Amino acid sequence: MNYYFLLKNNIKNLQSEIDIINFSPSKVFSKSKSEDAILHYFYSNGEDWVFKDLCNLPKDQTFTVNENYFKNELKEKSIFFSINKKKLNNQKLLIDENYHISKIAWRANIKIKYKECYTSYQGEYPSNMTKKKVSLVSCSPMIQNNKNIKNYFYLVNLINRPEFDNFNINILDSNKQKLATLNCMTNTVNFFDLNDLNIVYNKNMYIFQSTDGGGIPIYFSIDRNGQMSLEHTHPPTEYTLHGNRFFFQRLKKNFWKL
Amino acid sequence: MKQNLRLFSHNLRNFFNFNPLIYNLPYKKNAPVSDFFYFRQDNSFSTLFYLSNISSHIFPEIKQSDFVRVFLYSNIGKRIKELEFNLEPFETIKLNFKDFGINEEYGSFCIFHHLEKKELLSQKNTHIAERGYTGFSKDLNFWNFVHGNHNSLYLDNKKILKSLMPKSLFKKTYYPQLTFNQSDYFEIVVNNPSYKKILYELYLKDENNNIINKIDETLESFCTTFIPIKNNNKKIKFIEIKSNFYFSRPLIFKYYGEYFDVLHG
Structure with missing residues (x-):
């Protein structure tokens, strides 16, 4: 199954929002069929996964939720969502239900709102990523070098256990020169202002x-002026089609190891 | 022989709708693969693409140059430009469409990478795939990015484009997983990376999934279109797209006053 998340940040006048969708993008490629379900939001308190039901989510329906909904209760928490067949209480490990089984991912529209404008991308957090040790190589050309543009980076992490563990992300140039280090936490929507890092973003790729x-x-x-852009980078496997794509992912990740 | 049998079995699977593949397999070993990306220069839009040495993304230990061919197609499916680039290891360049001297308001393009050392690709039975990042701008200062959407085409030995989009005898429906009722105008972009005419049926639906309107678009080979949808009363909440492609995921532009959001549906 897939989990979803709000891209919360600390920027004035920006709000995170999400369209959560309870239908498949393609009946041909999806083994799972849409079912009546309960939409939960959940967060970690460090020891447990705290699950709260947000609403009933009938099959083929959607639910849009804005961060304002959680304002008082959960201002500092990273909020995740899951669509479950039964109501859940607190858990020691994430629940991975037999849902969203599909060759084409069941995704949500993950948005950032400024005044009445939105920027968005189609995203999800697959449950298989929560069960294994993951690493990162994200090659991005999307940092814009202009004094009137602010650039930010999100790293959304979710693991099976509710613990908060620290890990670091390095920002490198294409010569493998380390430019900065970011401190991240597991089970968190980590958010960074890239303008605070004293880097001159004059390269085409980081x-x-x-x-x-x-x-x-x-x-x-x-x-x-409030123009916005939001996009994720492909995982390394997306640079190849068919065959043993994970072999090439390993090569790439090994190369960029410091 | 083994490869051909595998291809034949995949094609049968798609034909009979039995566990179909999202994309067909290229008939040629090592053939480079590309999305059929959208560009636009209408209504003060500009387009930018970040072109990277793909060898450095796949096997960065092998330092080699990357010879790249780019083919641009007009909205009516005419090839209007062929460009070639040679990228050094780890090099990334910006392709700004305003530099190409083309008058067409919109269309599609594909990008094929050619590497000297590609034995590893053969050994692992895989293909290079260009699904990189396109930026759209209305002021040439701020760029709104979207990544590649499909593995649409491959280039064979004779430099002929071949489609990888599986087709069915019967129309298949794609349901974009988002809502449209915050925006009073949006555009659905579809193209046809194949040699046969294709009919797209676009269904506009309200919050109760009732059909408000249906729009048909016929696209000849390698054509591109965008379908403008007025949603002044914000009644349209969902859309569905039917075509003979198994996977009709469109590009979407949603407008909020003078600003826009671009995403894959």
Whole structure:
């Protein structure tokens, strides 16, 4: 199954929002069929996964939720979502239900809102990523070098256990020169202002790398007029089609190890 | 022989709708694969693409140059430009479409990488795939990015494009997993990376999944279109796309006043 998340940040006037969708993108490629379900939000308190039901989510329906919904209760928490067939209480490990089994991922529309404008991408956090040790190599050309543009980086991490563990991400240039290190936590929507790092972003590609942890790398930019861009980078396997793609992923990750 | 049998069995699977593949297999070993990316220069839009040495992304230990061919197609499916680039190891360049001297308002393009040392690709039965990052801008300062959407085409030995988009005898439906009722105008971009005419049926639906309108678009080979949808009363919440492609995932532009959001549906 897939989990979803809010891209919360600490920027004034920006809000995170998500369209959670309870239907498959393609009946041909999806083994799972849409079912009546309960939409939960969940977060870690460090010892348990705290699950709360948000609403009933009938089959083929959607639910849109804005971070304002959680404002008072959970201001500092990273909020995740799951669509479950039964109501859940607190858990020691994440629940991975037999749902969202599909060749094409069941995704959500993950958005950032400024005034009445949105930027978004189609995303999900697959449960198989929560069960294994993950690392990161994200090659991004999406950092915009302009004094009127602010660039930000999200690293969404979710693991099976509710513990908060620290790990580092290095920002490298294509010569493997380390430019900065970011401190991340597991089970967190980590958010960084790339303008605070004293880097002159005059290259066309930057590499965000970690051997200790990983997740979904997402790049967000906004200019002073409120134009926004939001997109994730492909995992290394997406540079190849068919065959043993994970062989090439290993090569790439080994190369960028420091 | 083994390869041909594998291809034949995959094609049968798609034909009979039995555990179909999302993308067909290229008939040629090592053939480079590309999305059929969208570009636009209408209505003050500009397009940018970040082109990287793909060898450095796949096997970075092997330092080699990357010879790249780019083919641009107009909206009516005419090849309007062929470009070639030679990228040094780890090099990434910006392709700004305003530099190409093309008058077409919109269309599609594909990018094929050619490497000297590609034995590892053969050994692992895999293909290079270009699904990189396109930026769209209305002021040439701020770029709104979206990554590649499909593995649409491959280039064979004779430099002929071959489609990788599986087709069915019967129409298949794709359901974009997002809502449209925050925006009073949006555009659905579809193209046809194949040699046969294709009919797209676009269904516009309200919050109760009732059909409000249906729009048909016929696309000849290598054509591109965008379907403008006015949603002034914000009644349209969902869309569905039907075509003979198994996987009709569109590119979507949603407008909020003078700004826009671009994403794959």
